[in-house]
Amino acid sequence: xxDLGIIGGTGFYKFFDRAQELSVSTEYGDPSSPVxxxxxxxxxxxFLPRHGRNHQYLPHRVPYTANVAALRDLGxxxxxxxxxxxxxxxxxxxGHFVLIDQFIDLTWGRDWSVFDRPGxxxxxxxxxxxxxxxxxxxxxxxxxxxxxxxRATAVVINGPxxxxxxxxxxxxxxxxxxINMTQSTEASVARELELCYVNxxxxxxxxxxxxxxxxxxxxxxxxxxxxxxxxxRNLHRVEPMVRAVVEALKDDPKCRCRNALEGCWVQH
Numbered sequence: 001x002x003d004l005g006i007i008g009g010t011g012f013y014k015f016f017d018r019a020q021e022l023s024v025s026t027e028y029g030d031p032s033s034p035v036x037x038x039x040x041x042x043x044x045x046x047f048l049p050r051h052g053r054n055h056q057y058l059p060h061r062v063p064y065t066a067n068v069a070a071l072r073d074l075g076x077x078x079x080x081x082x083x084x085x086x087x088x089x090x091x092x093x094x095g096h097f098v099l100i101d102q103f104i105d106l107t108w109g110r111d112w113s114v115f116d117r118p119g120x121x122x123x124x125x126x127x128x129x130x131x132x133x134x135x136x137x138x139x140x141x142x143x144x145x146x147x148x149x150x151r152a153t154a155v156v157i158n159g160p161x162x163x164x165x166x167x168x169x170x171x172x173x174x175x176x177x178x179i180n181m182t183q184s185t186e187a188s189v190a191r192e193l194e195l196c197y198v199n200x201x202x203x204x205x206x207x208x209x210x211x212x213x214x215x216x217x218x219x220x221x222x223x224x225x226x227x228x229x230x231x232x233r234n235l236h237r238v239e240p241m242v243r244a245v246v247e248a249l250k251d252d253p254k255c256r257c258r259n260a261l262e263g264c265w266v267q268h
Contacts, residue, residue: 064110081187083199094206105184123188129199130257172213210222
């Protein structure tokens with residue numbers, strides 16, 4: 001039914017005209033909301049707001065497995081995850097776009113794997129994002145007037161609280177570029193379900209260590225309303241970037257992601 005799944009924030013609803021909603025239930029439970037079906041970027045897409053229509057699911061309570069499975073059950077074999085992130089690096093500025101290629105997962109206790117019963121597989125996550133889709137996404141944004149970072153490492157914290165200054169300075173010392181609360185879980189579930197997954201992120205803030213990485217900004221430590229306001233003010237910049245990526249993503253049934261669990265299954 002759909003060519004591509006998109007998981008993002010509630011602001012994405014503004015991007016879809018003549019959209020319809022479809023309720024879906026999966027073997028892993030119900031997703032965060034009905035799936036919005038729309039023609040967009042030359043494709044039939046299925047959109048899910050990861051936190052629910054009214055942002056009722058905080059990051060540690062998002063039904064990640066059901067969200068990814070719902071898009072798969074509607075026919076998507078490729079998923080674009082869109083995130084807002086905070087910067088941990090002087091190189092990643094507020095307002096920049098980032099194509100994450102690695103993450104450091106510090107989450108715990110959440111709905112993070114489809115393998116929660118006897119058996120299963122140890123999924124390979126050396127390169128947790130689809131290399132083929134990443135190439136297409138990078139190429140699609142190469143001519144943009146926006147600043148786009150083609151590689152970045154994200155630290156993914158559990159939330160729902162923001163990080164302390166001490167934590168952020170530690171993550172910065174690790175060489176991480178950005179911070180977020182959802183990215184790794186979504187990518188991991190997609191890999192376990194052998195789907196192609198790529199990420200595009202928009203940097204809304206300098207976290208809580210602006211005085212260290214962007215002293216010229218004079219920004220105070222970030223709070224949630226700042227993230228929301230910055231994203232809403234820049235939807236007009238986000239929309240063409242996401243659309244460009246959506247238009248560029250081409251399917252390939254032979255992609256290595258479709259056999260990602262080969263050799264990974266636990267033998268009894």
